[in-house]
Amino acid sequence: MNKRLIRNRILSVRNSLPPERAKEGSKLVFQNLRKLPIFNTAETIHTYVSSKKNEVDTIEIINYLLSAGKRVVVPVVDRDKKVLRHSELKNISELKESTFGILEPEQIREVNLSEIELVLVPAIAVDRFGNRVGFGGGYYDKFLSQVDCPKVALVYDFQVVDKIEASPNDVAVDFVVTETEIINCKIAKQ
DSSP states (O other): OOHHHHHHHHHHHHHTSOHHHHHHHHHHHHHHHTTSHHHHHOSEEEEOOOOSTTOOOOHHHHHHHHHTTOEEEEEEEETTTTEEEEEEESOGGGEEEOGGGOEEESSOOBOOGGGOOEEEEOOSEEOTTSOEEOSSSOHHHHHHTTOOSOEEEEOOGGGBOSOOOOOTTOOOOSEEEOSSOEEEHHHHHO
């Protein structure tokens, strides 16, 4: 199945989730994420801000990280240059709806990519090898190709598919965290 078909099929399922199912699933994903050693040791964590319908919720994760004294970095879409900028977030209240209907900080505090120790990546679908399907804009792949740290996709179990054909510019994630498992994609590739 090509990426467009996978995207459409998985989004249809995700969009039809009852809100309470999405909320419970997000809590279970977060519980598993906390079992991942790099999540606990990283001091500067880049995370998407959940804004899409029934996307794995990161607001609780962001609040947890801020209360633990971690540096939280979030993406800001630069539509003119078609890239992501990266801003430190000091408080969840700084987020406002902006480009593409996503939540972004009003005040941008640029962060050097070399400071990021872990990236929490959004995905519509992933396979066990770390290949992912996003919304197709290429923003995250450009960003992920510039950071040399572990990358973790946060998804529900049904978003893990058998195989995704990777394109040359695609950047695989290192881990996939769902409600029921933590997939080490490097082990899966062996």
